[in-house]
Amino acid sequence: MKLVTEYFDLKLKQKDVDFIDINMEGDSKLFINPILLTESIDEDISLMGPKKVDSFFERVFTLYSDGKQAEALSTLFSHSKESNANHLGYSSGESKGNGASKQSLDQLFDTILKTGALAEDIMVQPVSILVFAHDFGQDRMSDLIVSILKKEFVSYTLSEARKLGIPIEVEEISYGEYWDCDTSTWKELRDNWVKGADGKALILTPKQIVSQKYGFSVNDYVRKAVWVWRKDHHVAERTPLARPQYDKNGNVSYIEPTNETLKVEEIDKPYANKDGKWKLYALEMTIENPQLYSQYFDKLNAEGWKNRKTSLTDDELVNIVKESR
Template identity: 25%
Template sequence: MRFSEFFKVYKSQAFLDFVDIDLETDLAVFIDPVPLKTLNSPWGADIAYYLKHYFSTVLDSIKSGRDSHAQSLLIGLSESNEFHLGFSKGKPRGHAFGQKSASLVWEALTKSKAAKSGLLEDLEDTALLIHGIGPDMISDAICNIIRGPLIKYTQDMCVYYGIPLKPNIPSGLIWDIENKTWKQEYVSLPVAGKYGKVILVPKLVTRHKMNVDAGGFYTHYILPAMAQEHIDGNSSLVHVLKNGSKKVYKTDLREKYGEDKLSIVEQTVIRPNIFKEYKKEKNNKPTPPISSESLSELENQNMPNTQELIEKLKNIPTGKKNATEYEDLIEEILSMLFYPSLCKPSREQNIHSGRKRVDIRYINEAQKGFFRWLQDNYTCQYIFVECKNYGKDVENPEVDQLSGRFGPSRGMVGLLVCRSIKNKERLLERCRDTCKDNRGYIIHLDDDDIIKLLNDYERNRLNHSFPSLERKWSELIN
């Protein structure tokens, strides 16, 4: 029983911004804290701060000898069943820190040379350097720490997709940044009958596995450094090869120094620069989000057929009567095409105290490609979309309407989507005039352009390139 199925949201995973979890079990995907730090939006910055703040508070409590307080902070990570992510079989139960685990983790942290030396700075470091903590526990812990922002995200998604919210639901423990402790509130959440309350997670932040790996760190970073040290010192572990070169085998190093987490910590503490180099490389190369194709496969769903979408688009009549149907389809198509660059769509967004409204607004979270290039060179924290189901050409009022949504704090780039354009050169000139007047950048797309983008997507699924969109941008600014 999928979340979307229970609430009768008849959309496939590729059209949805959140992970369409199975209410009866867990989905084998995880939240990796490293990519969270690369998010561009205020929401992304918020959750990154939550993680940093929480873990710093735990470490400060341990270093100051407030043992019972530190354990109580760790025990707060024990509830996570409502997220439905992880390895659980059957009924979801989570893998976060229960009372026993919290005590063990606290003991490990207090005794860890990594903690005492100051090596531990981030939550993901514990998966590398603390015995008993694995990636699944880190992912569940993250869900709990950012429960507050995820509740807000869930509420926004329920409003967007028309999913009923039930008031006065116990929130579970929420991290209180101001008071550096856990608190509980009563909030509005979707309640899926016998399956209970659900907190949604954006598919943008999910991964197949965590980017950090203790075994990989030891094998590819620590052991090569140790080998070079033995070569420099000409130790008994050095083998001279036939060509005269010297080599130290990793198997010999593992046998001499061990390879469990205690051994990893032992060798890392005396080589902190190696650990910092590893973290820097991981932070600079975060793993990409799970693709819609991979998520659909995990959920036994089919990806939308692009040719069927094209036929559906062609069959929607023009005119006000079918405007909502047209806008819904355009939103589905754009959400599929532009993920993971554009996310968290909101419809009919109020701006200027409600005096102006936007059909659709996306957050620009692009890490590469066209939308990342836009982000690096123009103001486009958000991408605005106006949909016009006209049977005639759009003119100056529609162009002015979209440009009126722009602003330095929101973004200066938008898409004007309409059915057909007889005089394309005239509309292009109107959009160019908007640029020249410093009122923003508008890319106009008609049915033919949408079809071209869908065909591009079919041919370029792996790299999500948008050659036709890039050509339109070039036409606009040249």
């Protein structure tokens, strides 16, 4: 294991540095969380991060809604590349190709545009795309954010290197492309670089903006929004899923179905043998009752995502990095 602090002989520990003291010989299962970008003490990332991510998804939505589906998907996938420079996420052997995600998002966007149900709300929000798009999880979102904010991450890395005396290579290299929100296009980034233990460019990540798991998911949305509505629906309509209950006088009342019953009857059976059945179900229910989306995300916004922010402690980061391979 070659930690950044040890490899560059900084005489510092994780608690003493702002970045994740990653193992440069492995990939730690940590993911950049879009709702934590504002927590970074680096101002470029905390201020420009959310703005650039929003700009990116707005551009994709505009292209798609204008009938330029191929250009939209190219903007989303062809320019954003998986990078191992930050040594985060899944190893290359575990990472999936773009094909399934392209098809999934194409189907999602197409369905949303055809129904008109909360189209802009869903399509421009990275959080909701994670909830509804099959095979587009936190690993792919994390890689995408690194690509969008590559300029900010490289600037942050070089700034930390100068502050701590980490050697910086004098020649410039190409880091690939980053998102320019002023022109709404991808642009090539060339800059100086820090040589990691593997001889390749190293990118450091502020420790405030990563999670092991995002604090939101399709399961959370279904359980806290969709099923609350469905239980009321079944009782009010006295469907077969609402169980009758009689008191001693013979009066009948109805008991709402359990979560397990709803899972079996509304997800497992109707979507049997389909990939991403929870997300398919969540989207169908949201199209049927768009208020579900508004209620769920308005509540999260009202809470400031406070309970969903899952920043990790220094000790937790150390333990996760130790498990990297």
